Amino acid sequence: MPEEPIDPTLQSKVITGLVKLSQVLKSQAWKGATPQKLTPTQGNILRQLKAEPQGLTLSQLALQQGITLATTSDAVTMLVKKQLVKKIRHPLDGRQLQLTLTPLGEQEAEKTSEWTGFLMEAVGTLEPAEQAILLQTLLKLIQVLQQQGQIAPVQMCFTCAFFQPxxxxxxxxxxxxxxxxxxxxxxxxxxxxxDHRAIELPVLR
Ligand code: SF4
Incomplete structure (x- = not known):
């Protein structure tokens, strides 16, 4: 079957859409920027803990975030170091530790919610299947940019030795x-x- 010709106008419309998104992201990030330099996972954890003021165990947090226990544990360790999250004894079972926000963490969670809230709302209007396809498309774009050396390595599935497409x-x-x-x-x-294990990416010429 002959390959479909590339439509240059379609490409430029996609680029225009991405540029418009980047402009709004830049202006919102500027409004919500903080010295803490949180990763998206750390920001999500702060927002999750803000929504659960009674606290969550590490495994509850991992389950609700849909990420592995190891990823959650690494992110929480950094948040504890930054004094944004603290560990407390479970009120009903003293052997269990729960995670809650410190007052500084509360402030930080507020700022990160402002920063991404508008986008979260917009993405939330898409059907779950549309969100999943968007995620896959974004990962493909990130992979190409990573191969071109335009973006720092990302610990994502498409660059992982464990991934089989x-x-x-x-x-x-x-x-x-x-x-x-x-x-x-x-x-x-x-x-x-x-749990990502990096693969050697081919050098594009
Ligand atoms: S393929 Fe790699 S990056 Fe993706 S979930 Fe598995 S271990 Fe994690």
């Missing part, structure tokens, strides 16, 4: 993770995975 017929769950030992739904693709 297009193993299954289901378009919503086509890929396989050898670390987890099972199929990955599009919505489960990771962008900041503690």
């Amino acid at each position: 297009n193993v299954y017929d289901d378009p919503q769950s086509a890929h396989h993770c050898h670390f987890l030992g099972g199929p990955l739904q599009l919505a489960q693709l990771q962008i900041d995975c503690a």
